[in-house]
Amino acid sequence: MTNAYRITRRIGIDAGHRIRLHGSKCRNLHGHRYTIEAVCEAHELAGSGEQAGMVLDFGFLKDEMMAEIDSPCDHGFIAEAADQDLLTMFAPKSEDAGAFIDTLRQAVEKQGFAQTVETALGTKLYVIGPPPTAENLARHWFERLASRVEKRSEGRARLVKLVVWETPNCSAEWPAN
Numbered sequence: 001m002t003n004a005y006r007i008t009r010r011i012g013i014d015a016g017h018r019i020r021l022h023g024s025k026c027r028n029l030h031g032h033r034y035t036i037e038a039v040c041e042a043h044e045l046a047g048s049g050e051q052a053g054m055v056l057d058f059g060f061l062k063d064e065m066m067a068e069i070d071s072p073c074d075h076g077f078i079a080e081a082a083d084q085d086l087l088t089m090f091a092p093k094s095e096d097a098g099a100f101i102d103t104l105r106q107a108v109e110k111q112g113f114a115q116t117v118e119t120a121l122g123t124k125l126y127v128i129g130p131p132p133t134a135e136n137l138a139r140h141w142f143e144r145l146a147s148r149v150e151k152r153s154e155g156r157a158r159l160v161k162l163v164v165w166e167t168p169n170c171s172a173e174w175p176a177n
C-alpha cells in the first residue's frame with residue numbers, strides 16, 4: 001500500500017448525557033467536556049489553489065466539525081432514543097410526551113439523529129439510536145462527518161478515524177483500524 005499524509009483537527013464541546021442502563025454513577029444526568037478529534041488522510045496533497053500543500057485546510061475541517069458536532073450538540077443534552085423517562089422530561093408542557101417522543105424516534109430512524117430546541121426548557125436536545133457512550137458517539141460522528149470531508153477536499157481526503165475523549169483519561173475511536 002502507498003504511504004499517505006495524515007492530519008488531525010481537534011474541537012471541544014460541553015454536553016450532558018446519561019447511560020441509562022449503567023450499573024453505577026453514569027446513569028445519573030451529568031456532563032462532559034468532550035474532546036473530539038477527526039483524523040484525515042490523503043495520498044496526495046492539493047497541488048494548486050488555496051489548499052496547495054494540504055490534505056484539507058484545518059480551517060475547513062473545523063468548519064465541518066462545528067456544523068456537524070458543535071452546532072447541534074454543544075451545551076446541549078445527548079440522549080438515547082429508548083430513554084423514555086429522560087425524553088419525557090424534555091417534552092414541552094404544551095405537547096403530549098408520547099407524540100414528542102414519537103417524532104424524535106421517527107427522525108432517528110430516518111436520518112440517524114434528531115435535534116430540537118422545542119423542549120420543556122427550550123434547551124438543546126440531540127437524540128441518537130444507541131446509548132450515548134464514547135464508542136457510539138465516535139461512530140455516529142464519524143458517519144456524519146465522512147462525506148463532508150470528502151466533499152470539502154474535492155475527493156482528495158478521507159476521514160479515517162474519529163476519536164471521542166469523554167474525560168481527559170478515557171477515549172473511544174471509530175474505526176479501530
Ligand SMILES: Nc1nc2c(c(=O)[nH]1)N=C([C@H](O)[C@H](O)COP(=O)(O)OP(=O)(O)OP(=O)(O)O)CN2
Nearest residue numbers: 019022026030132133134135166167168169170172
Ligand atoms: N467504555 C465506556 N465506559 C464508560 C463510558 C463510555 O462511554 N464508554 N462512560 C461512562 C460514563 O459516562 C462516565 O462519565 C465516565 O466514566 P468514568 O471513567 O468512571 O468517570 P470519571 O469521572 O471517574 O473519570 P476520570 O477521568 O477518572 O475523572 C462510564 N464508562
